[in-house]
Amino acid sequence: MEIGLTHFLVVSTMVFLAGLFCVLTRRNAIGILMGVELILNSANLNYLAFSRYSSVNYDGQMFAIFVIMLAAAEAAIGLAIVLGIYQTFHTIDVEATDTLRL
Amino acid sequence: MQEVVHTATHAVTVHTVSYLRWIPLLPLLGAIVNGLGGVWIQKHLGKKVVGVIACAMPALGFVLALRAFVDLVGLESSERILLDTVFPWIHVGILNVDVAFQVDPLSAVMILIITGVGGLIHLYSMGYMDDEPAYWRYFAYLNLFTFAMLTLVLGDNLLLMFVGWEGVGLCSYALIGFWFSEWANASAGSKAFIVNRVGDFGFMCATFLLFWSLEGVDHPTLVFREITQYAPLLEGHVFWGVSTVTLITMLMFVGATGKSAQIPLYVWLPDAMAGPTPVSALIHAATMVTAGVYMIARLSVLFDMAPMTGNVIATVGAATAFFAATIGTTQFDIKKVLAYSTVSQLGFMFIAMGVGAYATGVFHLMTHAFFKACLFLGSGSVIHAMHHEQDMRKMGGLKKWMPITYLTYLISTFAIAGFPPFSGFFSKDEILWKAFSGDHKIVWFVAVCAAAMTAFYMFRSVFMTFWGENRSDAHTREHLHESPWLMTVPLGVLAFLALFSGFLNIPHALKGGANFDAWLAPVVEHGGHGGHGDAHHFDIVEYLLMGFSVLVAFAGAWLAYAMYVTKSIAPERFADIAAGRPYRTIFNKYYVDEFYDAVVIRGVMGLAGISSWFDSNIVDGIVNGAAWVVRMLSQLYGLIDHYIVDGAVNGVATVTSFVGGRVRRLQTGNINAYLYVIVLAFVGMMVARIW
Amino acid sequence: MNILTLMTFIPVVGAIVILCLPRDKDNWARWGAVVTTAIPLMMAVSLFINFDRTQDEGFQYEVIANWIPSFNIQYHVGVDGISITMVLLTALLSFLCIFASWGITKAVKAYFALFLLLDAGMMGVFVSLDFFLFFVFWEVMLLPMYFLIGIWGGPRKEYAAIKFFLYTLLGSALMLISILALYFNTTDPLTMTNTFDMVMMMDQANHSEWLRGGQIFGQSVPLVIWTALFIGFAIKIPAFPFHTWLPDAHVEAPTAVSVILAGVLLKMGTYGILRINFPMFPEATAQLAFYFLAAVGVVNIVYGALCAMAQTDLKKLVAYSSVSHMGYVMLGMASFTEQGINGAVLQMFNHGTVTAMLFLLVGVIYDRAHHRNIDGFGGLAGVMPVYTGFVAIAFFAALGLPGLSAFISEALVLLGSWQQNPMLTMIAALAVILSAGYMLWALQRIWLGPLNEKYADIEEINRREIFTLVPLAALVIYLGIYPTAVLDLMGASLNSLNGVVSKFL
Structure with a gap:
């Protein structure tokens, strides 16, 4: 069986749903961050797949690289924020940190 | 058509020379040298040098004046005008005046008097002022005065004449207030200048009116030669409902009353005696005060055309x-006696001017210059000897100590009183005769009365000063002395002139040639009626009148003799008439000064006070009031701002914060909740889109 | 480079340089100011020599350059017979005033920098031929003046400064409106765009229909704009009843600032009327001159003289005498005769020199006695003879003594205006009596009479002060004897301007 565009899209949809589920259900801030990473990666998959199967240029691949970079930056800042939250609240449970100002 | 003929017949021939400018410029040079370097010269070279420099200038001027005179004599009588144009002065549009000096028979007489008598008085001053520390300043002023006076008479146009006219006023101001640390002297100077300014106002207005009236007949000019030529064109012109020429001459006469101390502007002259005595002799007797007479003679062509002005002048005179x-x-x-006598004699000159006898008036001007200068210098000699005592009640018997002064004073007194054959007889009698024959009988009568009084008070002054017992204190008496030759020589020369100058103009009635009248005729006679009742009138009436005026002079002199020498008539008999009220009124000069002070000075000062008050309270008050209103308005706007504009802003803020307070409940801070909202909203939008 | 541009901007350079000097070098600032005013003065002399006295149309030493092209604003300068006299006067008085300011010890650098800026502003007003440029210079000059009075002035300096500033600003506002009205209604015939160029505005062919004969507030447009401009300038002259800022400003200002204020700034008002009102609205000028110029001028003359007579502060007396003397300028302009208008501009120049002398002389006495109360002195002539000599020249010039400069101009003004309004002229001539009165009375009270012992050893006038007075005294005497020197500078331009206006009589 030839592996086509549809297979990639199915995989990516599953990864996306896993990520979304993770983001919506986890109470741990780091878990949420991981869910976000999953969603971003599902998007990357889509980019690469579309780039490979429908277009002659490398736009999609370029975007994927941007997204990876962005994800790295986002993870760095996100973790720093989480660290800050931990220092303030001594927990990283997002249910417990709903105070908008101290 | 007649005008054209007129103009053609009056075509003026002018002879150009270039030495005239030095007549006024030399004294100016002297004034500059002594004015700027006088302190140095006086300190290092001595007072003599200052005096010599100052005296040399009018002396040289006199030589040049003589030369001009000789030149004039050599010309045809109708062509006797010498002109020296120095440089263009004011050339604006149709106004063209130059700095140009002109000598004609009239100004020749004047410059001879000014440089001659002036030179003598400079010489006299060297003796009189020898103990004055500010010697240089005195001579600088005196030279400057000579310059201004010469400019006045030599200027060939009205504006240049006006320069001299006010220039002499300035020097008079400076010299009256020469000893300025006395308050009274400084005041007298200011008074003289300001009163003269009233006259100058008339002079200026007359100048403007004359210029534009002549413009109206297409010959705008301020040059005397051309005025003489074109003035007849103004005949019949009317301005402000009055004959133009009458108005011009009346305004000119206002100018003359100021400078020549006539009613109502004579008040400054008696006060002007505050200056050094030689100044009184030069400025307030011989030269400056006669400027008004000169001016009328100079513009006689206009005055001839305005008989009404003539009547006014004769009456005022x-x-x-x-x-x-x-x-x-x-x-x-x-x-003071001499000052009032000067005012009185000037009145005689104006009578002559008023009745159209211009040459006679100028003749009296000349003889008066001689005898009055001599009298003033004589009084100066006395004052010098008496250590600056001027009150005649403290003098007496001075002829013993001061024979030369006495003799010259006496000769001049005879001259002013009008005794034949002294000069005053010829000139004054001629005036009286011209007034009588010109049908001004009342003027004649008043003038004869004045002549009688002149004889009286002049002999009174002789008797009180030189005759009888000496009434001064012992210290002064010890130092009584005749004055030095520097002072007696000018006295002698002037007395000589006072005695003999009358022979220059012996009237036809006395088998004379009336040479002076003939000399001035080209300047002051303009076709028309010329001198009144000339040549043909000398009948028995003229001899009778002549005898009468001599009689009157004798009567005056006799009365003085009786009152002050033999004392057969006590002066109190006159003084005590009507409880002394008339006497006190006259002694206090009719309270005219007080009247002017109360009405004019206080009036103007009051007006000034009101103006100033108006300025700082009303005008500035409005300005400050406007500022206040603006400030109040801005306060009001401040309130509006606070409650309405700011209120609106704050209202918006309030609403915003209320709404925000409600809406912020949605902000739970729970990230999961947000995410659910995002996902649900997304799904909802997808569903809505597909459906 | 154009000589007028240099004359205007060299003082600016001087001001900048002075501001950059080290803090404690006050003398450097003084000499810097001397240099940067001496150069324009020398240029002024060369201008005086080389000026073409026969040219009666147009301008000389003209420069036109684009400045703000989008609004057609140009850098346009030039001189004609009207402005050249003012340029000369400004250059001379600026130079002399630096020496008169030598005694300033408070914030010396700032003082001289502001002073130079003021010089530049004044010079700019007189040379600019672009209305926008004119207005800019007009305002440039205002600010330094405000600070010079407000910082270095006398006890009530703040009040005087703010009064001066607000009053002048009111005038500026009216002027600005008029400028805009003119701008939007004047078309450059070459480019067919609106223009600020004064020379263009002077040609009524370039005016729009509305500007020539439209209606605004129920009045004819030229009359309204003329009046607005006039009020703007009248405040500067200062014409009655807008004159009350002047005595206050003078009394509080330091000596040199008073000199500039009376000597140059007042002339801007009358200069503006001649430069702008007359040629741009000749018909309105002919219609309104009697009421706004002749009558107001006579009120100025007589009222100023009367107010002067009542003053006890010598400086205030001189200030009111300025009000009186500026009245002659207005009266002369309104006469529409060559004598009157020439006399008016000559009077502007002569008043500049005479009143400068007067203020310098008042400054001399104030520096020594620290008061100016006329009744507080007495007999100073005995202890200060040289000083009194200068006083005599200045006072007699101010009261119009023939042989000194002011007489020529006053006589020309009165002679010229007689033709138009004999009655008014007579009233104005009455002021010669009043001016003799207040001048001589003040002279007598301060300098004559017995010596006030308090001032027995007052210091005689020093060399620096003599240096500032001698050139002015020489001018006063020289122009009295030979007025042609200035008359022929301005004659050609003024006579042609007079021709333009008197056509509409």
């Missing part, structure tokens, strides 16, 4: 002659 003489009879200050 007679009134001045009379009232000044009455005041003169009561004064005790020797210089």
